[in-house]
Amino acid sequence: MSHKRLFTFILIALAVTALLSSAVFAQDTVYNEAPMLAERVAAGELPPVAERLPVTPGVVNLVEEETIGVYGGVWHRAWRGVNDFHAFGRIVYDPVLRWPRNPSDPVQPGLADEWSWNEDGTELTLHFREGLRWSDGAPFTVDDVIFWWEAIETDTNITASIHGEWRVGGEPMQLEKIDDNTITLKFAAVNGLAETVGLAFHGSQWPLGFERFGFYAPKHYLEQFHPAYSTTGSYEAFEAAAFDYNVDRPVMTAWKIAQYEEGTTLMVAERNPYYWRVDEAGNQLPYIDEVYFHLVDGASGVNTMGIAGDLSMQARAISLTQYPVYQENAEAGNYHMLLWPQATASNATLWFNQSYGDPQYRALFQNLSFRRAMSHAIDRDTLNQLVFLGQGVPRTETVVPDSPCYIPEIENIHGEYDPELAHQLLAEAGLVRGADGFYSFADGSELLLIVESSDTEATIADSLELISQWWNEVGVRTEVESMTRDVYWPRAGANEVMVATWTTDRGLVPMVDPVYQFPFDERSWMAPAFGTWYKSGGASGEEPTAELRAVMDLYDEYKLTIEPARQTEICQQIVRTSTENLWTLGTVGLVPNPVVVKNNFMNVSENHTADWIIMTPGTMDPAHFYFTDGDANQ
Incomplete structure (x- = not known):
């Protein structure tokens, strides 16, 4: 049996098993609902819960110490305004297929309960749960x-x-x-990105706030606003109607925004009476009635609410530097703190631009001896203690340990602090050290590194101050320039930045958006011009070096296989090559994200690797979070 046939057979077997299990569950289960919905059923405003659920509801299975919950209560969260969409978007993760709770597991069923590939991997058939309904009760079909x-x-x-x-x-x-x-779904060739990127990451309702990706939208509601479907429609009206903050827009998520207007200080989301998932006992989810989003002034406002005990549960914008203050106030605020490691391979990360316009610097940055020298000139242990309270891990690998692509033996390759080795490597790179202790190019011209940064995060600014100090001490003149994000990002993408900085997130499932692994597009700041070349298929940008081109070819192979084992092999090859060559220069990673949790707020995992790609805390199934005393929490 071929690998493709075996893989397809396994997928079908798993789908059949899941289907049979769901059918038995659906047949034998008496479904329950929230009291507030039972009242509406009694009043004739809603059909019975069994008629609101699909034939085979999605079942949220309990793990570790989780328990069956009780209905009621208001989840209080802090929200920094309209641009902080993911304060809401991260808790309503309901795509066609789902990222697993355990990162080592395969993609899981979502709105679609079965899927299978044809033998040559060019056609993907999706079967959506029969009887799905939008929040207004209209049927969900593939027409959406x-x-x-x-x-x-x-x-x-x-x-x-x-x-x-x-x-x-x-x-x-x-x-x-x-x-x-x-x-x-029919493709011109094998599509290795459809399940993960297309349906687990981008497979939610369009537009997912400002992300502007998705895989479905409520046709019965939106077609009246679209100019191609209605003579009275317009694109402006369509965009407004489709946007997530529109209180009239039907949804497939556990909660829908029910109260919002421009300039509001409180946004409210309420339970979806047609939500398609239940717990193991047949209780329709979500447990919690409403979610309140309180408008605050930036991250400081978030943490003020958190420290005071006014947040039910939140990880977003909770500051590590405030962690000791949280601990001091935990008893009075009736909450406890968790520390989730982030899927950030490195917090303060640097990229030497190998496609930089100046040929002298370009040649230097393409020299591995130089990149190794600058890595060994960074004291990561001190950086961790001073900037991250000793909570991070000194490391250079471009993924995190929970990733299937992780390779333990290269965790901190070329990452030891060794100024003497740095001097040797700088000499190997052809640089000449002057009487003043500073290096210059072989022709005597000045060497000056300009490190550019966006002034978005204090930990990056503090890290760069220390790194520039160490680089100057080793004899490489370094200056740091900080600017606003709207200035910095266009410069970096346009190949104008000599040494770029950011964080290395995407460390859990890096092949979804491999911008930190190789020049994938203009956001790959190790060589933006080469990334533009790859993104455009050679139509623009500059042709990359042979070693970078080789990894692009590997990723092309990744995209043309649907076999998970082979994809993991390729991913590990790419991670090893990228890490060993220091195309992405990491410093300290796995810095935890503090999470504030009220003591009566249940089913929040203590062990979770947080990442925006998996919509943390979305993979934790927030619909089954609950308060022990239900309606007492208002």
Whole structure:
């Protein structure tokens, strides 16, 4: 049996097993609902809960110390305004397929409960749960997927270009409707990104705030606003109607925004009466009635609420530097603190621009001896203690330990603090040390590193101050320039930054968006011009060096396989090559994200690697969070 046939067989077997289990569950279970919904059923405002759920509801299984919950209560969260969309978006993760709770597991069922590939990996058939309904009670069908594709993804007035996971060999996918619950996605060749990037990461309701990606949208509601479907429609009206803050827009998520207007200080989300998931006992989720989002002034406002005990549960914008203050006030505030390691391979990360316009610096930055020298000139242990309270891990690897692509033996390769070795390597790179102790190019011209940064995070600024001090001490003149993000990002993407800085997130599932592994696009600041070349298929940018091109070829192979084992092998090859060559220069990573949790707020995992790619805390199933005393929490 071929690998592809074996893989398809396994997928089908797993899907059949899940289907049979769900069918038995659905047949034998008496479903329960929140008291507030039972009152509406009694009043004739809603159909019974069994009629609101799909034939085979999604079941949230308990893990570790989790328990069946009770209904009621208000979840209080801090919110920094309209641009802080993910204060809401991260707790309503309901895509077509789901990232697993355990990162080593495969992608899980979501709105689709079955999926399978044809033998040559060019067609993916999705079967959505029968009986799914939008929050207004209208049926969810594959027409909502086709509407997203035809009215949004391929309409250049809304989406400038089709997302890469839906194009293979430059050809966009084709959709074939089988029935109301089944659709086949057809590709020009094997598509190794469809399940992970397309359906687990980008597979939510469009537009997911400012991310502007998705895989479905409520046709029955939105077509009245779209100019291609209605003579009274306009793109401006469509955008407003489709946006997540629109209180009239139907959703498939556990909660929907029910109270919001521009300038509000309180946004409210309420339970979706047609939510499609239940717990192991057949209780329709979510447990919690409402979520209140209190407008605050920046991260300081978030932490003021947290320290005072006014947040029910929140990880977003909770400051590590404030952790000791949180601990001091925990008893009075009736909360406790968790520390989730982040899927940030390195907090303060640097990239020497190997496609920089100045040929002298370009040649230097392409020299591994130079990059190794600058790495060994960083005292990561001291950096960890002074900036991260000793809570991080000195490291250079570009992924985190929970990633399937992690390689233990290269965790901190080329990362030891060794100024003498740095001097040897600088000499190997062809630099000459002068009487003043500073290095210059071999022709005597000055060597001056300009490190540019966006002034967004204090820990990066503090780290760069120390790193520039160590680099100057080793004899490489270094200056740090900080600017606003709206100035910095365009400069970095345009290949104008000599040494760029940011954090290395995406450390859990790096192949979803491998910008830190190799020059993938203009955001790959180790060589933005080379990344532009790769992104454009050679139409723009500059052709990369042979060693960088080799990794691009590996990623192309990754995209053309649907076999998970082979994808993991390729991912590890790419991570090893990127890390050993220090294309991304990491410093201290795995810095924990503090989480404030009220003592009566349950089912929050103590062990979780946080990452925005998996929509933390979305993979934790926030719909099954609950208060021990339910309605007492208002």
